[in-house]
Amino acid sequence: MRGKFITFEGIDGAGKSTHIDWVAARLRARAGIPAVVTTREPGGTPLGEDLRQLLLHRTMHLETEALLMFAARREHIAEVIDPALARGEWVISDRFTDATFAYQGGGRGLPTQRLEVLEDWVQAGLQPDLTLLFDVPLETASERLAGARAPDKFEAESRAFFQRTRDEYLRRAAAAPGRFRVIDATRSIDAIREELEQIIATL
Numbered sequence: 001m002r003g004k005f006i007t008f009e010g011i012d013g014a015g016k017s018t019h020i021d022w023v024a025a026r027l028r029a030r031a032g033i034p035a036v037v038t039t040r041e042p043g044g045t046p047l048g049e050d051l052r053q054l055l056l057h058r059t060m061h062l063e064t065e066a067l068l069m070f071a072a073r074r075e076h077i078a079e080v081i082d083p084a085l086a087r088g089e090w091v092i093s094d095r096f097t098d099a100t101f102a103y104q105g106g107g108r109g110l111p112t113q114r115l116e117v118l119e120d121w122v123q124a125g126l127q128p129d130l131t132l133l134f135d136v137p138l139e140t141a142s143e144r145l146a147g148a149r150a151p152d153k154f155e156a157e158s159r160a161f162f163q164r165t166r167d168e169y170l171r172r173a174a175a176a177p178g179r180f181r182v183i184d185a186t187r188s189i190d191a192i193r194e195e196l197e198q199i200i201a202t203l
Contacts, residue, residue, distance in 0.1 A: 106168025
């Protein structure tokens, strides 16, 4: 039996990464799931991690950025995601293609049609079974990021950039309600995890 593919999404500072290991542990404790793989984008493979460093820290043309995101994703799918799903394992990824549509599309303004062509080519129909979108107002995200560490080039972007990115995330969630669950990430960790428990119980 093919495994399940779960993605975590949200703007920088939404707090999604706080919950990934917790969800993975809950799933590992469930009978019938042979293994749970946690991974991230960009990254997830040795090549992907090298590309991650370029993508997060090097200035480049917008189209180059999008192409490198999908290059890292192709390697990620081929080396990690597809093999794990074929073995019946569950995969949890910190970001996937929705992030590219939100950041490079919504935030940076790359036409959606170009991203859709790359998505069709690179993913060959692969989509997450469930996408958890952690949503917070920009003020909350900024407060959480303040002083945490030196920001990467995305975290250092303008308020307007993050507003466009958040808007695109919410637009995609509204367009695919069967796949997305929008999490109000302004609440306490315990309240969020109570909701996550209910969501994953339905998988």
